[in-house]
Amino acid sequence: MGTPLREVTFVVVDLETTGAAPGAHALTEIGALKVRGGEVLARFSTLVNPGAAVPPQITALTGITNAMLVGAPDVAPCLEDFLSWAGLDAGTADNDSNPAVPGSGTPTDTVLxxxxxxxxxxxxRGAAKALGIGWTEPRVLDTLALARRAWPRGKVPNHRLSTLAALVGASTRPTHRxxxxxxxxxxVLHAALEVLAPLGVTHLEDLATATDPVPARRRARSRLAEGLPTTPGVYQLCSATGEVLYVGSTVNLHxxxxxxxxxxxxRPRVIRIxxxxxxxxxxPTPTLLEARVRELRLIAELDPVANRRSRAPRRQPWLHLVAGPEPHLALTAVLPLREVGYAVxxxxxxxxxxxxxRAAESVLRLRRRDDWVRTNSPGPSTTGGSPTAQASDRAASFLSGQTDLVAAEVLERVRRLAQAQRYEEAGTWxxxxxxxxxxxxxxxxxxxxLTCPHLVAARPREHGGWELVAVRWGMLAGSLVTPPGTDPRPGVAALRSSARVVSQPTLVGQEASVEETLLLADWVLDAGARLVEVDGDPQALSWPAASAARYGKVLHTDPHLDSDRPCHRG
Structure with missing residues (x-):
């Protein structure tokens, strides 16, 4: 659920300087309070000898004179003392640290x-860098930006500290000390947080976006997350009429x-709804994988207006070989499962x-169907060792995994075009x-x-236990999580018996979209997964030696990813 603001330690700091740029000779005074839950836990105050004269105009503004700073400690020890007091020194704090609050006995998050x-x-930051003092970026909250959200122009004449202090009835008047x-x-901080609390700024995690220009009406709708679990699951954003506007999946619903x-x-399309x-x-779902699969299925079923991916999964084409007197390559959205081993x-x-x-045809030399119709030529026979039969055999080999048959020749063509400085053509190919x-x-x-009747795969969870997934004919049939420290074998047996019964499909995508199968493949065939049960030939779960993954430079991506695949994360 996050850290409530009442449990957050705020280190409120103010500096006085000589007016010089950040560095080793600018600070003249450091003042700070450590507050939590509206109470002041500790104070820090010290004059600082900057090692340089204070200009008269700065003295007039702050009242700090050169004589006041003669006996003050130098910048380095003052800065080290402040960072240590605040729990922000490099040895004890970082972006994810929970420095201890003196006297509290419990660690909490600290915000500067x-x-x-x-x-x-x-x-x-500049003084620490100039003096060689360790510095790690803390969480920072700017009350100027926070006040602009809490009290827009029209409610206050300006957002100077003196104006805001008067507005909220601050107990101390700003004096430039x-x-x-x-x-x-x-x-001012406490008053601004009180104003913003009804708009959803109630936890430490809300501060990262509290100062951003989000309309109050939209921010107030964050109450719709109340009561949602912090587990994986799939969610639907719905209108007042019940129309599903957006579907997403996540590891933490709330x-x-x-x-x-x-x-x-x-994202503009999401903001609009x-x-x-x-x-x-x-x-809620037991695993993130099941949530993502459910997301794909719901998008295909409901066609939400704000989703862009998976709205027509059964219209995605495949490249396959059409047999007959004049064999040729063609595109089809209806691919029989028996042909999946010979299709791309x-x-x-x-x-x-x-x-x-175009790329495949340029190498395999199979004339396209529309060319045969246009020339009204019966063409050569595919029997025996005819050129057409040989080209058909090469096409079948390529489609079944011998990627080099096409890729090597096209790459050589690209090389020759580049040498001839025909870069546009090289880029096209x-x-x-x-x-x-x-x-x-x-x-x-x-x-x-797609060709496996049943398998169960397992992956260890970060905090113990196992995630188990059952896949049948490329479809997620079930998943569950076993508790830490228990024998996972009863879970495997329970999953086997409770998993959905899936009949062998006749067409690819008939039971599950190929996007669902790809999600499962990324999970099951990952190096961190273990195959527990496999019906059929386990060797079928291996990749061909001439895999397309070898051409990572051409793919411009990690071999396991698709650079042209639409983003779908909710």
């Missing part, structure tokens, strides 16, 4: 607070849904499929080959699962 924090934090200004800043109503959400979202439906795909777009077809290789890589990863 200042009014116009860029100035104060910039001077602290460090400790007084830090005390006034602390009062945190993810809450984030939609902060500045963390920047947030103001009409009145309900969040959710289904799916392609995410028709255009990409056409590009890949590289793009065509990339589309073909990406589809070949998808086929290589999905074939083992």
């Amino acid at each position: 607070v200042a009014h116009n924090a860029r100035f104060d934090v910039g001077h602290l 460090a400790l007084d200004d830090a005390s006034a800043t602390a009062d 945190r993810r849904v809450r984030s939609y109503f902060t500045a963390a959400e920047r 947030l103001d009409t979202t009145t309900e969040v439906r959710h289904v 795909g799916p392609f995410w777009s028709r255009r990409g499929a056409q590009e890949a077809l 590289t793009r065509r080959l990339r589309s073909l290789l990406q589809a070949a890589l998808r086929a290589e990863r999905t074939r083992p699962l």
Whole structure:
């Protein structure tokens, strides 16, 4: 659920300087308060000898004279003492640390607070760097930005510290002395958080987006996340009429849904539907993998207006070989399962499929069907050792995993074009080959699962126990999680008996979309997974020696990823 703000330790700091740029000779005074739950836990105040004269105009503003600083400690020990007191020194704090609050007995998160924090934090950082003092970036909260969200222009004439202190009735008036200004800043902080609490700023994690320009009406809708579990699951953002506007999956339902109503959400198509979202439906799942699979299925079924991926999974084309007197390569969205071993795909777009077809045809020399119709030629026979039969055999070998048959020749063509400085043509053929290789890589990863009647795979969980997944004919049939420290074998038996019964399909994508099978392949065939049960030939779960994954430079991506695959994360 996150850390409530009442449990967060705020170190509210203010600096006085000579007016010089951040460095070793700028600080003249450091004042700070350590507050938590509205109470002051400790104070820190010291004058600092900057080793340089204080200009008269600075003395007039702050009242700090050169004579006052003669006996003060130098910048280095003052800065080290402050960082240690605040729990922000490099030896004890980092972005994920929980420094202990003196006297509290329990560790809490610490946030550095200042009014116009860029100035104060910039001077602290600059002095530490100039003096060689260890510095790790802390969490920072700027009360200037926070006040602009709490009290927009129109409610206050400006957002100076003195104006805000008067507005909230601060107990200390700002005087341009460090400790007084830090005390006034602390009062402004507490008042601003009270104003923003009804808008959803209630936890430490909310501070990262609290100062962003999110409409109050949208931020207030973060209450829709109340009561959601912190477990994996799939969720639906719905309108007042019950229409499903968006479907997503996540490892933490409460945190993810809450984030939609902060500045963390920047996608225009999603932002447009947030103001009409009145309900969040959710289904908890034992594993994140099952949540992602359910997401794909719901998007295909419901076609939500704000989702972009998986809206027509059964219209994605494959490249296959059409047999007959005049064999040729063709694209089809209806691929029999028995032909999946001799096909490449799916392609995410028709255009990409056409590009890949051009690349394959240029090497395999099989005349395309429309060419035969246009010339009205019966063509050569495919019997015996005819050129057509040989080309057909090469095409079948390529489609079944011998990627080199096409890739090597196209790459050689690209090399020759580049040597001739025909770079545009070289780029065109590289793009065509990339589309073909990406589809070949998808086929290589999905074939083992599409043709497997049943398998159970397992992966260890970070905090103990196992995630178990059952896959049948490329479809997720069930998943469960075993408790830490227990024998997982009863879980395997329970999953085997409770998993969904899936009949062997006749067409690819008939029971489950290929995107679902790809998700499962990424999980099952990953190096961290263990195959527990496999019906059929276990060797079918291996990749061909001439895998498309070998051409990582052409793919412009990690061999296990698709660079042209639409982003779908919710």
